[in-house]
Amino acid sequence: MIKKSRGYYKSKIGRWGYRFLHSVTKPGSLLFYVIGLIVVVGLVLSRSIRSRLYQPEYLIKKVLFTTGSIAQYNDIELFDQIIQIYSGSYYSTTRIGGTTSNMVEKLLSEKPYVSSIDVSSFSQNTLIVDVSFSSPLLRFRYNDKYYGIYQDKTALLLSTGDLLGQDKPLILLPLYLSGTSESISGVLYNISAEKLLYDYLLLQTSPIQGSLTYIPGGEKYIIWNPNQRVYLNAKKDIAQQLLLLYTLKNNYNGFENLKQIDVGSLVNPIIK
Incomplete structure (x- = not known):
């Protein structure tokens, strides 16, 4: 130089x-x-x-939650994780950019059903936290467990009375589904949550009603009740398949006695 x-x-x-x-x-x-x-x-x-900022009076010794947080969704495991994040830290670290603030952001990214975690108040070494939750687009049920579908993410939900999204569409998964983890993220490999929701709403107009099962891999829907089963192809136009089903209902004598109907080909329905 x-x-x-x-x-x-x-x-x-x-x-x-x-x-x-x-x-x-x-x-x-x-x-x-x-x-x-x-x-x-x-x-x-x-x-x-x-x-x-790091005086003893700013040390967080106890973490409590607002009544609304617990009433909305009493996820004990989630609340324990939040307590572990805040306990023993100082109030200043809860601010944006602080150590605990960054840990909270990471937790939010891992829990799609949690929309926000906010510090409500702080007094006498006690931190009050308000947790807000969001309902899923729809739900899956697999092996008596419920999963919320949030865009491209899935989350295992509580199976108790305060289950999130009880009013949301429920689609069943076959019991023989293999390779399914608790996240069941693989279910959305070939289909989006928006497509599932759109198809679900269309299938509510079917002349045959019952529970709806989605078969990943095969990309099929099954509408079933104790008397009949209808098979549809999730890769093809659901509206056209329903139109074929209505045509069959209006023109086939003994339609109500059919046990299985497959309209997935859009050409020649298979009936049994």
């Missing part, structure tokens, strides 16, 4: 400018002491603020 000479700087700022700059910044000058004082005051204030 080439070191610049004094002459270089003199040529850039002028002789008088150079003399002034040199005189005010050299040790013993007024500006030198002013700059030093500013630095010292800044360090003292920073240390003072930091010491105040």
Whole structure:
């Protein structure tokens, strides 16, 4: 690296400018002491603020939740995770960019049914947290467990009375489904949540009503009740398949006695 000479700087700022700059910044000058004082005051204030933020009265010793949070969805495991995040930390770290704030953001990304985790109040070493939840687009039931579908994510839901989204569409998964983890994310491999919801709403107009099962991999729907089963192809136009089913109902004698009807081909229905 080439070191610049004094002459270089003199040529850039002028002789008088150079003399002034040199005189005010050299040790013993007024500006030198002013700059030093500013630095010292800044360090003292920073240390003072930091010491105040980390006083014992700001230490979080207890974490409680608002009544609304618990009433909406009493997920004990989730609440325990939140308690572990906040307990033993200082109130200042709950702010945006703080250590616990970052941990909360990570938890939100892992729990699609949690829409927000907010600090409601803090007093006497006790933090009050408000947790808000969001309902899924629809639900799956597999092996007596319920899963919420949130866009491209799935989440295992509680099977208790405060189950999220009880009024949302429910689609069954076959009991023989293999390779299914608790996230059941693989179910959405070839179909989107929006497509499932759209098809579900269309199938509510079917002349044969019953429970709806979706078969991943085979991309089939089955509408079934104790008397009849209807098979539909999820890859093809559901409205056209329903039209074929209505045509069969209106023109086939003994339609109500049929046990199985497959309209997935859109051409020749298979009846038994």
